[in-house]
Amino acid sequence: MTNTLSTKDKILDVAIDLFSQKGYSGVSIREITREVGIKESSLYNHFKNKDEIITTIFEYFQKEFSKTLPPVEMLDHILTNSTIEQFFDRGFELFKEHIDKPVNEKLWRILYIEHYRNELAREIFLNDIFKKTLDFLEIVFEKLIAQGKIKPLHPSLLAAEYQYPIFSMLAEYNMLRFDNKDTTTIENRMKDHLTFFLTTVKA
Amino acid sequence: MTNTLSTKDKILDVAIDLFSQKGYSGVSIREITREVGIKESSLYNHFKNKDEIITTIFEYFQKEFSKTLPPVEMLDHILTNSTIEQFFDRGFELFKEHIDKPVNEKLWRILYIEHYRNELAREIFLNDIFKKTLDFLEIVFEKLIAQGKIKPLHPSLLAAEYQYPIFSMLAEYNMLRFDNKDTTTIENRMKDHLTFFLTTVKA
């Protein structure tokens, strides 16, 4: 079932791969169609122009990334049935599964490359990645404080202290992976951060 | 004295501005020379090809960024003559001066845009920005622990906990600035982080 991609999906697959290495402007329709194995004109049966390709890619990322956060409605259930260590370990694991999918790794790279040229990319960064994650964590910490599991600090400060380091560690991780360099150090830094953070803020 | 830029400097100035908005592949020699006010062929009297322009830009950034960290030889003098609050406030101020120069803001953007396409950009990120800053801070914390001013935690952990959040807050700051959006929230986050961090690790 893996090799039964439609032409449209093949185009997206190839485009994601090439854009993630050379950026939108650095990749031509010619290059994409050559790799897919169709003529340039055929591509326009699936996308009305080059821009629609990358827009489709970004919308796909939005959908994928939203899966890394559990719905707020389930939070009370999850938090009641796990220790804070279990909760954050599980969140970390979910995120690791997300970023370890090769396609998601590429999508993050495209976002980094395009976020000053493309407004939707910037919007995704600011809103989906930064804002939504921080807002979610703020709710988590509010609840954990109310349950007396976490020191009564500002939930928004706690969310920031937990999440901001992870964003830049992830950026470093993605760069190292691009060069096939060793990622042990940065992976350990992520784990050490999690441990240090929980030790610091636990009630 | 401000308007006596040599042709070569004018080219760099325009290239930095355009690259920071559209990326290297999104900007043509034609566009650069039009903006500078010379013919395309004249540019090749100053740079042997398009790539040499961006390489020159990255080498300039390396030089500029290195100024944000004081030399290790001066550390003992600085640390003896200031409280840890003064030391970190001053470091933060120095960095703010760096990033508030419009040209440096643009250089950071170019780095973000090009760091997967251009090896030097990736190298600057991994080595100059991540590694050198972390190594510097590790020495700082070693000394502060020896002086009994900071809790005896791993200096490398302390360096990471202090610095990694700042990197991604800076990325967010730079995106907001690009859209001329309000940066008060993220600037306050940076200050809150500094305060929280010092409160947490002070001996």
Add this chain to the structure above:
DNA sequence: GTCTATAGGATGATAGAC
């Protein structure tokens, strides 16, 4: 939904006059 053919323009870079 694929192809061939082509339009109409942009691209990086060079040769050579002044």
Add this chain to the structure above:
DNA sequence: GTCTATCATCCTATAGAC
């Protein structure tokens, strides 16, 4: 160190046959 002129190639996109 600037210019004019030019090259060979690449670019996105469309028209129209099958």
